[in-house]
Amino acid sequence: MVWARGLRKAYPSTGPGQRGDVEAVRGIDLDVRPGESFGFLGPNGAGKSSTMRMIAAVSPPSGGELSILGLDPATHGPEIRARLGVCPQEDTLDLELNIRENLLVYASYFGIRRTEAASRADELLEFVQLTEKAKAKVVDLSGGMKRRLTIARSLINNPDVLLLDEPTTGLDPQARHLLWDRLFRLKQRGVTLVLTTHYMDEAEQLCDRLVVMDGGAIVAQGSPLELIREHSTREVAELRFGVGEHEALAERVADLADRVEVLPDRLLLYTADGEETLARVHERGLDPVAVLVRRSTLEDVFLRLTGRTLVD
Numbered sequence: 001m002v003w004a005r006g007l008r009k010a011y012p013s014t015g016p017g018q019r020g021d022v023e024a025v026r027g028i029d030l031d032v033r034p035g036e037s038f039g040f041l042g043p044n045g046a047g048k049s050s051t052m053r054m055i056a057a058v059s060p061p062s063g064g065e066l067s068i069l070g071l072d073p074a075t076h077g078p079e080i081r082a083r084l085g086v087c088p089q090e091d092t093l094d095l096e097l098n099i100r101e102n103l104l105v106y107a108s109y110f111g112i113r114r115t116e117a118a119s120r121a122d123e124l125l126e127f128v129q130l131t132e133k134a135k136a137k138v139v140d141l142s143g144g145m146k147r148r149l150t151i152a153r154s155l156i157n158n159p160d161v162l163l164l165d166e167p168t169t170g171l172d173p174q175a176r177h178l179l180w181d182r183l184f185r186l187k188q189r190g191v192t193l194v195l196t197t198h199y200m201d202e203a204e205q206l207c208d209r210l211v212v213m214d215g216g217a218i219v220a221q222g223s224p225l226e227l228i229r230e231h232s233t234r235e236v237a238e239l240r241f242g243v244g245e246h247e248a249l250a251e252r253v254a255d256l257a258d259r260v261e262v263l264p265d266r267l268l269l270y271t272a273d274g275e276e277t278l279a280r281v282h283e284r285g286l287d288p289v290a291v292l293v294r295r296s297t298l299e300d301v302f303l304r305l306t307g308r309t310l311v312d
């Protein structure tokens, strides 16, 4: 569905004192398969949105090869865009129109006939659970509802691939779960999902496979489970001590874990059995102010690969 080799994106520098181009994407390879849910996970500035804009055929690559739905975006941009759904990071809904009208106007951009557009709009409002709000204004919707409307809008042309740039950023947990549920259903219907996120739980919930990006490059790829197995241990014991004590205490527990990470507010002990490790910590006479034993997540994978946390 999406295939890339050595894909690059550079922007001319604009700021004073900036020299050379900004290398947003530095030669990445991609292979998104039909029907899968594929994610780009990485912190702000990793190059996720730049990659998505190239896949959406709205931003030309600066180098490398790119094929979308088997077509070259340089020569087949309009055909590709007609078969894609794009859900941008910021909602770009028309505030003057009501909810249903937003869908109808969007349908007209794709040349969909009025009667077909009307039934499609009703079907999509039902799908995103906004039927009762059909006549409401955009300003009367919650953040979660606006996102659902944006998704409905991006489905108006019945796309083969849906691109979602940070679909749940800024939403509360309930709104996020509702959105995830709709995206699962789309996947069940055979729509290929390509999404960016900086939420590890979202990547774990939604993505069959993902690439971890940092500084414009892919630093790891695989299924969430594969990435965790490959780059982390089964469990993590988190220990909080007094402010400024963590660096020195890390040395005293280093031999109790496969690996120890020092964060400003806690120590992370990577181990197969967190409770067992914790018991050993206490045996040494150390007394953390707070402890937590949890399973490893993609956040741990990112920390291992980059030395930084995903959300600073």
Ligand SMILES: Nc1ncnc2c1ncn2[C@@H]1O[C@H](COP(=O)(O)OP(=O)(O)OP(=O)(O)O)[C@@H](O)[C@H]1O
Residues within 6 Å of the ligand: 011, 012, 022, 023, 024, 042, 043, 044, 045, 046, 047, 048, 049, 050, 051, 198
């Ligand atoms: N239009 C542009 N002109 C110049 N520089 C840009 C442009 N768009 C992005 N960049 C720069 O390219 C780099 C990658 O940005 P990009 O938005 O692709 O990252 P991201 O991973 O999507 O981050 P975010 O989560 O903040 O959207 C950053 O250094 C950014 O400042």
